[in-house]
Amino acid sequence: MQFIDQVDIQVQGGKGGDGLVAFRREKYVPAGGPSGGNGGRGGSVILNAVENLQTLLDFRYNHLFKAEDGQRGGPNNRTGASGRDRLIEVPCGTVVYDAETGEIIGDLIAPGQTLCVAQGGKGGLGNQHFLSNRNRAPEWALPGLPGEERSLRLELKLLAEVGIIGLPNAGKSTLIAALSAARPKIADYPFTTLVPNLGVVRKPSGDGTVFADIPGLIEGAHLGLGLGHEFLRHIERTRLLLHLVDITSTDPVADYTTIQAELQAYGRGLSDRPQVLALNKIDAIAQDAAQVEAIATQLETISSSPVFTISAVTRDGLDTLMHRIWQMLDELVPAS
Structure with a gap:
């Protein structure tokens, strides 16, 4: 479709x-x-x-x-x-x-x-x-x-509680597939996802919460570059943003700041939306725990918020991440 x-x-x-x-x-x-x-x-x-x-x-x-x-x-x-x-x-x-x-x-x-x-x-x-x-x-x-x-x-503008954002190939589609019954196209090249994907993720209470996998943003997306400018509007209704950063990237910290700059440039209050920050693909460098710790510490300093280390492929760290997301959603005022 x-x-x-x-x-x-x-x-x-x-x-x-x-x-x-x-x-x-x-x-x-x-x-x-x-x-x-x-x-x-x-x-x-x-x-x-x-x-x-x-x-x-x-x-x-x-x-x-x-x-x-x-x-x-x-x-x-x-x-x-x-x-x-x-x-x-x-x-x-x-x-x-x-x-x-x-x-x-x-x-x-x-x-x-x-x-x-x-x-x-x-x-x-x-x-x-x-x-x-x-x-x-x-x-x-x-x-x-x-x-x-x-x-x-x-x-x-899609109605979703949580919007998953990040640069292309950050693992957003893999994560939504791991958390829900959604089966988006997944491949090892950027811009695999060309349209937003919706998935219903079950809370421990049994209630369903809609997550939206937003196609990869790039620098200059708010000006019409890449795919992101077509879909930034879908983040406007979300109550919470889950920002995925690829730890195997050349510069994960720069990736984080790029997305934050795009949210700021787009406006409409997106840069002020509550966020959960997660470093994905830790399974790829599991042997280098010191590198994971160093990158997480840098991001915590820049974002002034906790950084979760996860692997969407192996599901490592997902329980802790989801516990934090449910906690933040419960604390937020319901969207009107």
Whole structure:
């Protein structure tokens, strides 16, 4: 399945039905008078957040969504039928922007949450409404009003409690595979992960927590380099960041500072998000405990936080790491 997290669409509310010009024509009712009914209201376009969607792929080839028009008014003062609303299902976590102004129209987070993005037009008045002492037989009615038209940009921000970040090949996919039932593509070359992967990790209590493996960031990601600029938005909703650093890298400390600089440059409060820092792939240099200790000490000094040493492959150190993550999540205020 393709992962699409940003699309542009056009939405259009239905046109209101026209009012009717009609007169009563009944036996034994002299001078029956006007009886044209009002037109029905046009349908509206409504977005509905659902849990069973994880991507905006459905909008890749379908960009225009129009609600049904209202029906014309009928004789005998009958109002025309209203147009049916157009209900569009979107994934939870979809942010809706006005494509022309960039203004946020709504943010659909909870399942079942709805947002009306294009109101239907009001139905026109029938000639019954224009009866007066000066005009006992009005021969005009009002047309229905057009529905609202808008250009929208839909942007999906994944809903995850923990975001796993780090440079390419830091072992993020291996870690999420070790912790959950997710089975992302794993290989020994950078940029193996091209789209975010979600995995549900079970707490000791049995509750599930969603982890997101964010594709590798590189220096300059906030400027559009590499893959990271496409997916930094998915970190915005996370409550906690798990920063993985490859201990076999040429310079693990520089790797750490590179990612921190990207979070700072991207803004939106990402650099202030609580983090857990872990040195991964210690199995590769298990024979050199002094080197592991030295790198961990440097990172602790720079980050002013504990550094966990783990191996996602052998699962060494994962229990201690997860205990700290559960502890921090319990201490954090739940995301709104």
